[in-house]
Structure formats: C-alpha cells, structure tokens
Amino acid sequence: MQAGHEVDVVAAQLGNSTTSSVAAALWYPYRAYPEADVTRWSATTYEVLCRLTSDPSAGVRMRLGRELFRQHTADPWWRGAVPELGRVPDERLPTGYVDGYELSVPVVDMAMHLPWLHGQLETAGVTVRTRHVDDLAGAFDDVDVVVNCPGLGSRELIHDRTLTPVRGQVIVVAQVGLTEWLLDQSVPEQLTYVVPRSDTVLLGGTAEEDDEELSVRPETTAGILKRCIELVPALEKAPILSQRVGLRPGRPSVRLETGFIDRGPVVHCYGHGGAGVTLSYGCAEDVAALVSGLS
Numbered sequence: 041m042q043a044g045h046e047v048d049v050v051a052a053q054l055g056n057s058t059t060s061s062v063a064a065a066l067w068y069p070y071r072a073y074p075e076a077d078v079t080r081w082s083a084t085t086y087e088v089l090c091r092l093t094s095d096p097s098a099g100v101r102m103r104l105g106r107e108l109f110r111q112h113t114a115d116p117w118w119r120g121a122v123p124e125l126g127r128v129p130d131e132r133l134p135t136g137y138v139d140g141y142e143l144s145v146p147v148v149d150m151a152m153h154l155p156w157l158h159g160q161l162e163t164a165g166v167t168v169r170t171r172h173v174d175d176l177a178g179a180f181d182d183v184d185v186v187v188n189c190p191g192l193g194s195r196e197l198i199h200d201r202t203l204t205p206v207r208g209q210v211i212v213v214a215q216v217g218l219t220e221w222l223l224d225q226s227v228p229e230q231l232t233y234v235v236p237r238s239d240t241v242l243l244g245g246t247a248e249e250d251d252e253e254l255s256v257r258p259e260t261t262a263g264i265l266k267r268c269i270e271l272v273p274a275l276e277k278a279p280i281l282s283q284r285v286g287l288r289p290g291r292p293s294v295r296l297e298t299g300f301i302d303r304g305p306v307v308h309c310y311g312h313g314g315a316g317v318t319l320s321y322g323c324a325e326d327v328a329a330l331v332s333g334l335s
Contacts (some may be wrong), residue, residue: 044332045328045331045332045335047164047166048166048167048168048169048183049161049166049167049168049169050169050170050171050173050179051168051169051170051171052170052171052172052173052190052193053170054158054168054170055154055155055158056151056154058154059191059192059286059287059288059289059316060150060154060316060317061150061151061154061284061286062150062208062210062284062285062286063148063150063286063316063317064210064233064235064242064244064245065147065148065149065150065153065235065317066103066105066145066147066148066221066223066233066235067082067085067086067089067145067146067147067148067317067318068145068223068315068318069082069116069118069121069315069318069319070313070314070315070318071206071247071288071290071313071314071315072294072312072313072314072315072318072319073292073293073294073313074293074294075117075118077294077296078118078294078315078319079117079118079120079121080121080322081294081318081319081322081323081326082118082121082315082318082319082322083120083121083122083322084321084322084325085317085318085319085320085321085322086121086122086145086146088321089146089148089321090102090146092146093146095156097152097156098152098153098156099148099149099150099151099152099153099156100146100147100148100149100153101146101147101149101237101238102144102145102146102147103144103145103146103147103219103220103221103235103236104142104143104144104219104220104221105142105143105144105145105220105221105222105223106128106132106140106141106142106220106221106222106223107140107141107222107223107224107225108128108133108134108137108139108140108222108223108224108271109137109138109139109140109224109226110136110137110138110226111138111139112138112139113139115141116141122143122145124143124144125141125142125143126141126142126143127139127140127141127142128140128141128142134271137224145221147221147235147236147237148317149237149238149240150317173190173197174196174197175197176188176197176198176301176303176306177301177302177303180303180304183304184304184305184334184335185304185305185306185307185331185334185335186304186305186306186307187306187307187309187327187331188306188307188308188309188310189308189309189310189327190310191289191310191312191316192205192287192288192289194289194295194308194310194311198308200291200295200310200311202291202292202311203289203290203291203310203311204249204250204290204291205249205250205251205252205287205288205289205290206247206248206249206251206287206288206289206290206313206314207246207247207248207249207251207252207253207285207286207287207288208244208245208246208247208248208285208286208287208288208314209244209245209246209256209257209260209261209264209283209284209285210242210243210244210245210264210283210284210285210286211242211243211244211261211264211265211280211282211283212240212241212242212243212280212281212282212283212284213240213241213243213275213278213279213280213281214239214240214241214278214279214281215236215237215238215239215240215241215278216241216274216275216277216278217274218234218236218241218272218274218275219236220236221233221234221235221236222234222271222272224267224271228247229246229247229248229249230246230263230267231244231245231246231247232244232245232264232267232268232271233245233268234268234271234272234275240281241275241278243264243265243268243275244264245264246260246264247288247314249290252287253285254285254287255285256283256284256285261283288313288314288316289310289311289312289313289316290311290313290314291310291311291312291313292311293311294309294310294311294312294313294319294323295308295309295310295311296308296309296323296326296327296330297330298330298333298334305334307327307330307331307334309323309326309327
C-alpha cells in the first residue's frame with residue numbers, strides 16, 4: 041500500500057490466535073538463514089523498530105540486555121545488523137558463565153503491536169478478512185499478484201516439506217520491576233530467556249523440533265520457571281498470568297522469491313524460523329520491491 045499498490049489481507053487466523061502473539065518478540069536473528077540476507081533484513085527491521093519507539097501505541101521499546109555463554113564466544117555472525125555490541129564485564133556475569141554479549145535492541149509487546157498493525161492497515165484502507173485458503177490458485181480472485189506468507193501453513197498450501205515445526209512454550213508473568221532482558225542458549229532445546237515488557241515479563245522457553253503439541257506441558261512450565269528464577273531470583277514471586285505455545289516455521293533458509301502458478305505470479309515469503317519479528321520489516325521491503333517488479 042505504501043508502495044502504491046491496492047492490498048487485501050486474507051488470513052486463517054488473526055491477533056491472539058496467531059503464532060506471532062506468542063512470540064517473545066525480542067529483536068534477535070534466531071534460527072533464520074541465510075546469514076547475509078538475514079543480517080540485512082534484521083538491520084532494516086532494527087532501524088524501523090527504533091523509529092516506532094516514538095509511538096507509544098506501537099508497543100516497541102528499546103531494552104538493554106545480555107546473552108550469556110558458558111564458554112568464550114566470538115562475535116555473532118549478525119554483528120553488522122546492530123550499531124553497538126559490547127561484552128559483559130566479568131564482575132556482572134552470573135555464576136557458571138564466562139562470556140556474554142551486551143546490547144540494546146527493540147522489544148515488541150505483541151499484545152499491543154498486533155492491534156496497532158491492524159489499525160495501520162485500516163487507516164490505509166486495506167481490507168483484512170478471515171478465511172482459510174487451501175489452494176493458492178483460489179487466492180487470485182480479482183488480484184494481479186499473490187504474496188504467500190502463511191508461515192508453517194506452506195507445508196499444506198504449497199506442499200513445502202522443507203518446513204519444520206519448532207515448538208516454543210512460554211510463560212507470561214506480572215512485572216516485578218525488570219527492565220533488562222537475558223538470554224542463554226547453552227541447551228538448544230531448553231532455552232532460557234527473560235524478556236520484560238511494560239506490564240508483563242515473558243519467560244521461555246523451548247525449541248523442540250518436529251513437535252506440534254499445542255497444549256501446555258506442566259513439566260515444561262516447571263523447567264522454564266526453574267531456569268529463569270536461577271538467573272533472576274526476583275521472578276520467584278511473580279504471579280503467572282498465562283502460558284502459551286506456538287510453532288515456529290523452521291526452514292533451511294527463508295524463502296523470499298518470485299514464483300509462478302497457472303493463475304499468475306506469486307511472491308513467497310516464509311520460513312523465518314524464530315526471527316519473524318526480527319526480519320519483518322526488512323523482508324516486507326524486499327516483498328514490496330518484487331511485487332512492484334511484477335506490476
């Protein structure tokens with residue numbers, strides 16, 4: 041729409057029913073490839089989200105935080121996407137950790153940001169409809185180009201079997217005065233992260249491949265709480281407000297390219313792993329350019 045196109049949005053689910061509503065939405069290029077493109081998309085999104093901090097209704101804040109390591113670690117491959125990245129001083133490392141990154145990144149409160157995005161669409165005159173699409177050809181009614189971005193849904197919609205569900209379980213607790221985020225990926229399937237928002241704190245988490253169970257597992261909740269409280273003892277008294285599960289759309293690489301079916305051209309944009317928010321505005325910029333090239 042901002043590029044001069046007439047746009048309709050069709051989605052099977054909206055708002056609180058989406059995987060995006062479960063996301064920690066901490067800017068971080070997690071489980072998304074290829075590295076060069078992801079770094080570029082992440083850098084663009086970082087800049088856009090920084091600007092959105094000036095609009096309180098968008099739900100974006102800059103938060104200082106740290107990723108902690110149990111062994112000495114080189115700078116991350118996405119280092120070029122952020123203006124500054126420092127090392128955590130030894131005296132600030134918790135027991136058991138020997139290294140850490142320290143940086144300020146956008147944190148997006150999805151409970152605010154998703155309604156804000158919907159409002160932006162309404163203001164721009166975009167029609168948003170809830171509808172299940174089971175055949176991509178059927179999406180071409182009265183349109184010239186289809187943008188295919190259903191996340192994990194591309195397994196069924198276009199039979200992309202390279203997609204893998206990566207289960208994430210999180211806990212939302214009441215704020216206890218936290219302002220800084222923490223992340224530990226030492227155990228890949230049992231992530232530890234503490235992401236403060238304005239009124240809540242999101243605790244995680246898991247990264248369980250080929251696991252599509254959407255029910256909350258009590259034993260997983262207990263493990264998340266134990267790990268997070270060990271890092272941040274103040275969380276022990278934080279009331280639990282909710283527990284959520286979402287499925288990340290894992291893929292060997294993000295698919296962002298033009299394709300064609302009998303009905304017309306398609307721009308594919310899916311497979312963002314655990315970095316959907318982090319890549320969002322960067323990928324959207326490329327999608328708009330591809331659509332303009334087809335129009």
